[in-house]
Amino acid sequence: MKDEKLLAILRLQKSKAIGDILAKKLIVNVGDVEQIFKEKSAILQNINGIGNHGLKHLFDEKNLKAAEQELNYIKNNNIKYSYFLEDDYPINLQNCIDSPILMFKDGNINFKNDKIISIVGTRNMSSYGRDFCTKIIEDLVQYNPIIVSGFAYGVDICAHKVAIKNNLQTIAVLAHGFEQIYPKVHKKYINQVNENGGFLTEFWSEEQPLRENFLKRNRIVAGISKATIIIESAEKGGSLVTADIANSYNRDVFAVPGRTTDIYSKGCNNLIKNNRATLLTSSEDIVKMLNWDIKESPKKAIQKQLFVDLNENEQKIYDLLSEKGQQLLDVISLECNIPIYQLSSILLQMEMKGITKPLPGKLFELM
Template identity: 35%
Template sequence: MNLNEDKRLAWLALATVPGVGPVRIRQLIRNFKTPEAILNAGRTDLESLPDIGPKLASLIAREADFERAEKQLELLEKSPYNLALFEADEYPETLKNIYDPPPFIFYEGDLSCLERPCLAVVGPRSASSYGRMMAEKLVRELIEAGFTIVSGFARGIDTIAHKAAIDSGGMTAAVFGCGIDTIYPPENRTLYRNLVLNGCALSEFFLKERPEPKNFPRRNRIISGLSLGVLLVEAGEKSGALLTAQHALDQGREVFAVPGNINSRTSKGTNRIIREGAKLVTSAADILEELKFLVPSSRPVNENRLAPHLEGAQKKIYDILSNQPIQLDKIVKQAEMPVSSALEILLELELNGLVRQLSGKMFVKQF
């Protein structure tokens, strides 16, 4: 087994330890740097970390299932699927910025579709005719505007969104709540084959893992984490789509919703979140207006436009920024300066119309 295979094996084995999820793995990596170092650490070193304790330290030291991890690598070797580790270049950059990013993702297709501006489109499995019509309309308009459409591959609005994106000549990404070798729902097999030729399918769950109910809330945070915002086409009062919207808010993403009939069961959730502050959407123009500073303009760029004359720390901070959102902690790390100093400079740049602050302590250049 080569060095790369050793690393993949260590990541997979670490994920098999009971009680060690994405947040815990991130904490451990922050302290031990590599999964190999975590798995080779002594119990005393593990117990010294906050919130680990003797029980979890013992599990990490003894319960990593290397046999199961090796089986995953064997399945990968015989399949069309790939594995992107958190540290890999192909791992989606937007996903790295959420609180609990998966340590790796299994995928098929072209992950580069996620480098475009992405918007999640979600809704109920039992969509109304109005919901289906609005999903198709909005997805067509979003594809024309250059978005990749992200959804969860479920029956109903998810399936309609993926199909509309492909039929419009665009790109789409499906996030699974099971292994990506388990096509669920099974009637979407043809859609899956078309989807991986026009985007990608991805999952944090091991190959052969079944679609258990507990998996879908975890899937939903990835749907929102990959996206600049989440569009709810329809949602009942207890719809899982509302959970995706909550993840979006927690991650500093925008939330959009299509208004519906006040007497319709499938619009009660969307109408409520509009009252609570979600952006009302009747066309893609409403979304583009809200995201105009996050989506690269389709207009020709004036190559002769003068860059602002900046010096010293201001120039250093400004050069780190782009038209893609970047979190404050990353700016601080790249600029190698205290948080207070970086915030002071960012405020100066914002007052000069050069920078815009977004929710979630994220910043973009103002063009």
């Protein structure tokens, strides 16, 4: 990626009044991230949600200077990154409307494996939780899943360590930048995680592990995987937030039941009782729910010549879904550079032609 484009992305990301959803809307409507900062304010104001407050932050010179400093840090330290419109961006996250427009990564992360699960839970893990976490991962080794967690105390670090012990790829999603590590006691695991996967963060190099950052981090943990597993949780906690986010993304959520008298089983028990999570007792529950035990027969390729009446926009959409599979409405809009108000009508026409079909959560795929 050229420095000019990365600088524009960083500048947009630094504009706190914009946010990821509005940032994507700006890119769609303007057509190119660099063009945003060349566009007239009067035109940008017509984009729903931007407002005078957003414009003020967007063109704040402090953001430009900060973006230039971060760009230098990225170049000087060979920091790897993933832009949400490029192929190396995690496909599951790409389907989340509020996913980061840019993420930084370290290690040997490989997203070609689509069997990705997130394992989270309390920092005060019991021996029961530790044993369950260990066994569930060991029993899934034959499916070679990627294990995602947040590198925190308790369930998180247990999941990472068991994955490493069993030669599984593991990804630690951080709530801060790469210039620090939290908790510091886990610094000793950095090399092991990097060798068996790596670290992901949306936060710039100097960003501290603030409380609100952990809440933002949770949406990446939930969105990057096919399913989220809650090992143990009190009645309130970050892992329950992650479960709620996963549910909002239409992802599977599993919870490990425990005794009603155990403080750190109450959260899981409530998830199950309120039908917000599937009861998890063994690896078989995951394998069955995610269809890992079913060998998919090769899909017959749909010949493009069958759709000789596709117009230019329909062909763009068809090519995108053919290459990347099911996609979120907003992602299709971004990738194909078609405004949402036009895209909905086009997708309806393609559905009537038997080319596409809608799925829950504003997802679309080829028939």
